[in-house]
Amino acid sequence: MSDAPQAASLALATLHDQLDLLHRRAGSPSVRALARLTGPLLSHDTVHRVLRTRSVPSWTSLEPVVRALDGDPEQFRELWTAARDSSQTSEEQHSQPVTAHPAGPAGRQQAVRLRRDRHSFSDQLSPEERRDLRQLGVIRSFRPRELLARQGEPAGPVTLLVQGFVKLTASSPAGYETLLRLGTPGDLLLAERALTGRPAGSTVQALGPVEALLIPNERFRTFLADHPPASMALARTLSDELAAANARRTREAGTAMARVCAALVDLADSFDLSGDDTAGLLLPLGQSDIAALCGVSLRTCSRVMEQLRYEGVVGSTRSRLRILDVVRLRNLSATVW
Known part of the structure; x- marks a missing residue:
């Protein structure tokens, strides 16, 4: 194992070991009892995931649990930051995300992460x-x-x-x-x-x-x-959001192929595809969702998606969409008006 995965594993293990120790010192209260101690902040399902799931929880979920167990939030903030940063470094260096799919004949694995230049409300x-x-x-x-x-x-x-x-x-x-x-x-x-x-x-x-x-x-x-x-x-x-809605409206004059391709590009552009020309991106969307996004009939969307599958641009099932070639989609959305 290389240094990055080792560091990520150690930082995560340290965080959960300290959390387990804190839980035992508090008398090992049940997840429902802990949820009640957090007031209205967390459900018992969320508390269970914080305590039992061996992954990096969100700080907004971890902090109330630490406080309910009478722990030191500052200490756990440092442990959580180390686990989070180590986990991100490991993913970036080795491109082994939670959701990854082969793309292209070489079957390369691509990271599926939100774009770093994306600015949500919380990011701002x-x-x-x-x-x-x-x-x-x-x-x-x-x-x-x-x-x-x-x-x-x-x-x-x-x-x-x-x-x-x-x-x-x-x-x-x-x-x-x-x-x-x-x-x-x-x-x-x-x-x-x-x-x-x-x-x-x-x-x-x-x-x-x-x-x-x-x-x-x-x-x-x-x-x-x-x-x-x-x-x-x-x-x-x-x-x-208004600018994005206006952009979708301007595409309504295009062909069905242009509208579908442009919508798929919008979806792909929300994610970091590691700068490659082709990437496997799996989204839990079916053809009915794509048709609703583009404002075309399901029959028309099915016909367009069948052609895109034939050309190796996308792969899809009834409830899953796989984007394989973003560059090809972008070219199609710009040239078939």
């Missing part, structure tokens, strides 16, 4: 602002396919995605469903409910296990008033 906040925001809400876990919000329901909490991926969809009065976008960690969802008091404008569904910070609307409005830079970050986020 300072550490102090993120800490203050974290204290306003409660972390909740969602199962795959569980709804975080339903279009048209009365105003509910603002949602900050902590871990996992969601899809945002909207249905017309005639019953046609449109996939608006994917939500990724750090994204702020349904902020319009806090700003306008209107019902949810979209349905938010988990694409896998998800953790989200749920923030009451009044607390979120107060947070924005007390933190002007966060208000600017929200304005930039909403502006970016």
